[in-house]
Amino acid sequence: MSTPDTGLVAVTSIPSVVRHVIQLITPRQAGFVADEHDLVGDLGFDSLTLVELAFALEDLFGLDAVTPERAMTLRTVGDITGHIAAAIADGAGQRPSAEAIQALSAQYRRTWNPEKLAD
Amino acid sequence: MTTSDRDLMRWIEESATDRGLHFAVTRDEWHFWSYERLAQLSLRAAAAYRDRGLADGNLVAIIQRSSPGFTASMFGAFSAGVTACSIAPPFAMQRTDKYARHVTHLLGVSRPDLVVCDADSADPVRGPLASLGLAPPVLFDELVAGAEPAAGPREPSGTVMLQFTSGSSGFSRGVPVSAGALQANLDAMRHWLDWDASQPGISWLPVHHDMGLVGCLLNLVVTGADGYLLQPDDFIRSPLRYLTCISENKVAHAAMPNFGLAYIVRRIGPDQLGELRFDSLRSLVVGAERIDSRVMRAFEELLGPHGLDPQSLLPSYGSAEATLAIAGLPLRTGWRTAVPRRAANASETAEAVGCGLPLRGITVTIVDENGTQVPDGQIGEITVTGPSVATGYVQASGESPSTRLTGGTLHTGDAAFLEGGELFVIGRLGDGLKVRGQMVFAESLELALAERGIPGRRVAVLLGTHDGQPTGVVIFENEQEGWAAIASDVLGTALADAGLIAVNVPRGGIAVTSSGKPRRRVMWRDFLDSSLRGDPTPLPAPVAPSPADLRRIRETVPQ
Numbered sequence: 001m002s003t004p005d006t007g008l009v010a011v012t013s014i015p016s017v018v019r020h021v022i023q024l025i026t027p028r029q030a031g032f033v034a035d036e037h038d039l040v041g042d043l044g045f046d047s048l049t050l051v052e053l054a055f056a057l058e059d060l061f062g063l064d065a066v067t068p069e070r071a072m073t074l075r076t077v078g079d080i081t082g083h084i085a086a087a088i089a090d091g092a093g094q095r096p097s098a099e100a101i102q103a104l105s106a107q108y109r110r111t112w113n114p115e116k117l118a119d
Numbered sequence: 120m121t122t123s124d125r126d127l128m129r130w131i132e133e134s135a136t137d138r139g140l141h142f143a144v145t146r147d148e149w150h151f152w153s154y155e156r157l158a159q160l161s162l163r164a165a166a167a168y169r170d171r172g173l174a175d176g177n178l179v180a181i182i183q184r185s186s187p188g189f190t191a192s193m194f195g196a197f198s199a200g201v202t203a204c205s206i207a208p209p210f211a212m213q214r215t216d217k218y219a220r221h222v223t224h225l226l227g228v229s230r231p232d233l234v235v236c237d238a239d240s241a242d243p244v245r246g247p248l249a250s251l252g253l254a255p256p257v258l259f260d261e262l263v264a265g266a267e268p269a270a271g272p273r274e275p276s277g278t279v280m281l282q283f284t285s286g287s288s289g290f291s292r293g294v295p296v297s298a299g300a301l302q303a304n305l306d307a308m309r310h311w312l313d314w315d316a317s318q319p320g321i322s323w324l325p326v327h328h329d330m331g332l333v334g335c336l337l338n339l340v341v342t343g344a345d346g347y348l349l350q351p352d353d354f355i356r357s358p359l360r361y362l363t364c365i366s367e368n369k370v371a372h373a374a375m376p377n378f379g380l381a382y383i384v385r386r387i388g389p390d391q392l393g394e395l396r397f398d399s400l401r402s403l404v405v406g407a408e409r410i411d412s413r414v415m416r417a418f419e420e421l422l423g424p425h426g427l428d429p430q431s432l433l434p435s436y437g438s439a440e441a442t443l444a445i446a447g448l449p450l451r452t453g454w455r456t457a458v459p460r461r462a463a464n465a466s467e468t469a470e471a472v473g474c475g476l477p478l479r480g481i482t483v484t485i486v487d488e489n490g491t492q493v494p495d496g497q498i499g500e501i502t503v504t505g506p507s508v509a510t511g512y513v514q515a516s517g518e519s520p521s522t523r524l525t526g527g528t529l530h531t532g533d534a535a536f537l538e539g540g541e542l543f544v545i546g547r548l549g550d551g552l553k554v555r556g557q558m559v560f561a562e563s564l565e566l567a568l569a570e571r572g573i574p575g576r577r578v579a580v581l582l583g584t585h586d587g588q589p590t591g592v593v594i595f596e597n598e599q600e601g602w603a604a605i606a607s608d609v610l611g612t613a614l615a616d617a618g619l620i621a622v623n624v625p626r627g628g629i630a631v632t633s634s635g636k637p638r639r640r641v642m643w644r645d646f647l648d649s650s651l652r653g654d655p656t657p658l659p660a661p662v663a664p665s666p667a668d669l670r671r672i673r674e675t676v677p678q
Contacts, residue, residue: 027615030663036673040612042663048355048382048555051211055356068215068243109388 008095009114014088015081017101017112021060022077024108025053035078043077060104062094063087123315124306127197127279127298128272130343131158138316140339142186143349147360152187154343157194160187162268164195164259170266173232175277178202180231182222182240185326185348188259190340192235193332197275202295204229204281207327208240211352215243221287223247228293228513229281235259274298281513282329282439284522285558286551292520293513294439304333304442304507305341307478311447312402312433316343318371323354323361323379328556330407333443334374344372358383362395362422369399376407376556380418389421398426404447406435408553409546409584410472412456429453436474436544440522440529442507446483446542448475457543459536460496467498467647469587471535471543481505485537488640498536498545503529521550521640534583546584549643552591554615561639564591564613571605578602579629579637580610581646582617589617592646593658598623603658611661619658628652 009017019033026033028044039045045053058065061084066074074080087093098114105112131154139153152160168179179196181203183189189205196203206225209218222244226234234248234256241256248255280296308314320339324331339346347364354361362383365373405415419429434454435447448454456470477483484492485499493499508529521532534545546552551560561580569575573595581592591614593606603621610619628651630638645651 026663028661028663032666033663034666034669036669037663041608042661044612044661044663046555046612046615047210047213048378051352051355054211055352059356065211068209068211068213068218071211072214072216107386107388107391 007097007099009098009101011085011088011095013114014085014095017060017096018057018081018084019077020101020112021056021104022053022080024105024110025049025056033077035076035081037077038075039077039080040075056104057084060096060100061088064092124302125309125341125343126274127302127305127341128194128274130154130340131161131194131198131272133343134158135316135343138343138345140187140190140346140348143347143353143360146357149347154340157187157190157340158272159268160191160263161194161198162272163263163266164191165198165272166269167262167266168195168199168201168233169269171233173199173201175200176202177232178204178229178281180204180206180226180229180234182206182208182234182236182244182256183259184208184237184240184350185331185336186237188237189326190336191263192259193337194272194340197279198269198272200273200275200277201232202278202281204231204283204293205327205332206283207325208237209243218243219247223250224289225283225291226253227251228283233257235262282332282442284439285328285553285556286560287563290558290560290563294509295511295513296442296509300442300507300509301333301337303480303505304444304478305338307480307507308334308338308444308447309342310479311444311449312372312404313450314338314342314344314372314402318401319345319347319368320372321347321349321361321365321368321370322374323349323351324375325351328407329437329439329443330374330376330556334404334406334437354379355382358386359391362387362392362397365397365400366395371399371401372404373400373402374404374406377405377410377414378408378555380405381411381414384414384417384421387421389424392422392425396426397422398428400427400431402433402450403431404433404435406437406444406447406474407556409544409589410434410474412470412472415454415472434472434474436501436533436535436542438503438522438529438531440509440524440531441481441503441505442509444478444507445481445501445503446474446477448473457538457541459498459543460538461494461536462498463648467545469584471545471587473538473541474544475542476540477505477542481507483537483542485535495537495539498534500548501531501533501535501542501544503531521548546589547582549581549583549639549646552582552584552589552614552617554589554613554617559613561637564609565637567609567613568593568606571609573602573605576629576631576635578606579639579642581639581643582614583643585618585647589614590620591617592620592622592643592655594622594624594629594642594651594653596624596626596629607658607661610658619660620655621658622646622651622653622655624651624653
């Protein structure tokens with residue numbers, strides 16, 4: 001019999017999952033995605049792809065939409081992972097299941113490799 | 120039913136109960152408003168404007184999302200004889216400072232006598248309105264509260280709308296649209312698409328740009344056809360919802376810019392289409408920016424197996440200065456590409472997608488630098504005359520921009536050639552590029568470079584289509600170290616996938632006017648002719664910093 005937590009990724013894996021989602025959508029070829037990367041300046045996100053990313057993360061982590069004031073402060077990859085980790089800690093977001101992450105990755109014709117969690 | 124010309128307010132008189140607009144709400148629900156219900160709301164708005172003392176010659180700025188309220192604000196203004204100006208509310212993720220700057224510019228040009236907002240859009244405009252000495256905004260619900268519908272619609276005359284041309288703030292200009300111009304363009308589009316009230320349409324486009332407002336919403340309502348309306352965010356979140364709606368409701372007409380097709384191809388895999396069918400689509404108008412034949416083919420490949428008729432894809436060309444539509448591919452023709460057979464030099468031989476024939480009542484002429492008509496197959500500037508062309512801009516700017524309205528003729532600043540009567544649009548003549556349907560002007564990038572330390576008189580930016588590719592050219596006068604990296608960053612961020620080229624010229628190598636402004640059209644011609652005083656070299660595409668770079672940044676920048 002499965003427990004409610006079965007299949008959900010560990011809290012410590014959240015930043016890695018967020019970076020994976022960013023990498024699915026980033027317009028610029030990036031071999032890797034780091035906390036210091038600026039979404040617009042380094043990764044080439046524009047208004048369309050920022051909205052696309054926001055929706056993908058909201059859906060995956062069960063988040064509310066951010067206010068424009070808050071959105072202005074989310075410039076780097078690290079800002080995003082911090083925001084989501086805090087939301088989950090506050091109960092304003094949920095850990096996604098491995099299945100949900102794979103489904104999202106499949107939409108972008110990619111797969112998610114959980115072994116990469118050991119950063 | 121046959122296609123016929125229809126007065127702008129006839130749908131209000133008809134007050135259909137079995138047709139109307141379906142607004143996407145929540146993730147999967149639709150909210151239906153019959154045309155009868157929308158007519159009543161519009162007549163209440165018309166009465167409310169009158170009650171507030173608005174009359175002919177006044178202007179209302181409408182800052183609302185696509186909604187029943189937006190529709191009523193627009194048509195209520197038409198009926199009350201008040202000029203309507205649709206301005207975008209802030210979109211998700213937009214920086215509040217950038218929005219404030221942009222909306223302040225638009226409000227400063229339009230100087231509205233009244234501003235109508237949604238709950239979400241009111242707060243961001245309070246500051247800009249106050250700074251301009253204009254009255255605070257009124258919520259739509261407040262506007263119509265207690266208003267009894269006007270007795271009936273009045274057919275509008277005079278200036279019905281103020282449209283803003285594409286471009287970032289400072290570069291966007293106000294175009295007054297007369298009732299005659301709007302009527303002529305809607306009738307011409309309905310005639311082109313053979314569209315009658317029995318054929319449903321769909322749109323996700325914002326209602327603050329000409330294609331989404333005039334091409335989609337106004338066309339739908341004035342024609343009296345069922346319309347399915349999504350917000351741009353709905354489409355970005357789930358392009359599959361948009362496609363599913365077309366299939367389930369047997370939608371006949373749709374429209375979007377090239378990047379919309381590209382987004383669908385990127386997000387939707389063949390395995391996600393299931394049993395969806397697109398046989399019902401009679402027209403999918405593609406416009407607002409350069410059309411990429413590879414994107415068109417990829418879209419056909421994706422939806423063809425599900426009944427999409429390739430002949431339904433209708434490339435088109437238009438301009439806010441001409442109300443909207445100038446040329447479009449006729450039905451049942453099939454789009455094609457062509458190369459200019461009288462190209463002046465080798466770099467102009469790339470193929471372009473045909474945008475069809477001028478619409479009813481519109482004349483398109485291709486001219487050279489002296490305004491003389493050029494023969495078929497030769498590239499020149501598109502000029503347009505016809506009843507939907509505006510007579511001028513709201514404020515004559517001090518500049519001499521490439522797009523001009525003089526004596527009833529629109530000089531578009533766009534390059535094209537005619538072949539067999541069909542218009543093949545290439546792009547601009549050095550001053551701008553459409554990116555995601557929005558104009559980016561070379562001048563705005565020069566300002567951005569100046570902010571990053573490259574002196575204005577030592578750099579010029581040229582933007583246009585070169586070898587069939589959107590291209591940004593940066594001309595440096597005696598290039599200094601670090602300039603290429605800055606240019607790569609600024610242009611790479613602003614121009615999406617455009618090719619980037621740098622040219623280093625000696626002192627005096629940048630052609631300027633007597634007042635020091637870059638002569639972009641001349642330099643663009645020189646670039647195409649390979650006669651700039653330096654060798655074009657590719658600017659490296661911006662890449663995400665590597666781990667080594669990031670370590671270096673971490674070490675040198677105080678945390």
